[in-house]
Amino acid sequence: MSRQIILDTExxxxxxxxxxxxxxxxxxxxxxxxxxxxxxxxxLNPGRDSHEDALKVHGISNEFLRDKPRFEAVAAEFIDYLRDAEVIIHNAAFDVSFLNKELELAGLPPFAAHVERVTDTLAMAKELYPGKRNSLDALCDRLGVDNSSRTLHGALLDAELLADVYINLTRGQDALLIAEETGPGGAEGSVPSLDLRTLSLRVLPASEAELQAHALLLRDIDKASGGKTVWPIAKNA
Structure with a gap:
């Protein structure tokens, strides 16, 4: 069973x-x-005040945090929750650097020692959408994830949004997961096979307009990637 944890911090x-x-x-x-x-x-009570610019981002007042637990008080529960999972973070280097410092101050091993691996959705988005804005808000807009309730940053809300973003970024994996879950044997478990020799399929050729639109799309993708695509680009497209 694949277990993944979507994580965010403020x-x-x-x-x-x-x-x-x-x-x-x-x-x-x-x-x-x-x-x-x-x-x-x-x-968490950080034992210090937030910078003014940070307060504008998350809106969590210093007074609100005064009676909250210190990180070391929840560290064991946190580690147990994460243990051996794949952890998915947007801009992972930032969050992991802070969590490593918290773990160090609590006298505990670094973050990577407790999890299976860390996946950075910012790095994934940059691969998929080179040259575009890839903030969490930008990805929500691009992928149709409703972020209308996100007036300020909040770790739990952002983790929930990032879960939707991650599922959309990796949507093509669904077919592989279905194959893994079903496996061999039985009506519940097997993917039906088709004998292609007995199928009669009607071939619908693309129209000239569709071919031209496809060529334009390939050209735009090639341009966005800085000419790194492997397919030939029609010069007159």
């Missing part, structure tokens, strides 16, 4: 090395690409 600022700390952790769980409803979410 922080007091931009640099863990400069002393900024995690103030919120939000995670949601996917089993076989389905949300389970089992999530991990804590606000």
């Amino acid at each position: 922080t007091t600022g931009l640099s863990a090395d400069a002393g900024d700390r995690v103030i919120e952790i939000g995670c949601v769980e996917l089993l076989n690409r389905k949300l389970t409803g089992r999530h991990f979410h804590y606000y």
Whole structure:
């Protein structure tokens, strides 16, 4: 069974090395690409105030965090929740740097020691959409994910949105997953095979207009990739 955790954090600022700390952790769980409803979410007392610019992003006041637990108080529960899962993060280097610092201060091994692997959806999006904006909001707009409730950043809300974005980014994997789940044998488990020799298929050739539109699309993709596509581009398209 494939277990994945979608994770996001909010922080007091931009640099863990400069002393900024995690103030919120939000995670949601996917089993076989389905949300389970089992999530991990804590606000944390960072022991310092957030920078003014960070407050404008997440809106989590210093006063609100005063009575919240410290990271070390929830660290064991956090590690147990993540253990051996694939963890999916948008701009993973940022969140992992902060979580590594928190784990270090708590006297615990770094993040990678507790999980199977980390997948960065920002890196995935840059591969799929070179030269385009690939923030979480931009990907929600591009992939039809409703982010209308996201007026401020929040770790749990952003993790939920990122789960939808990830499913859409990797939609082509569904067929492979169905094949893995069904496997050999029985009406429940087997994918029916077709004898192509007995099929009579009508071939519908593309029209001239459709061929021209296809050539234009290939040209645009080639241009967006900086000429890195492997197919020949029609010069008169």
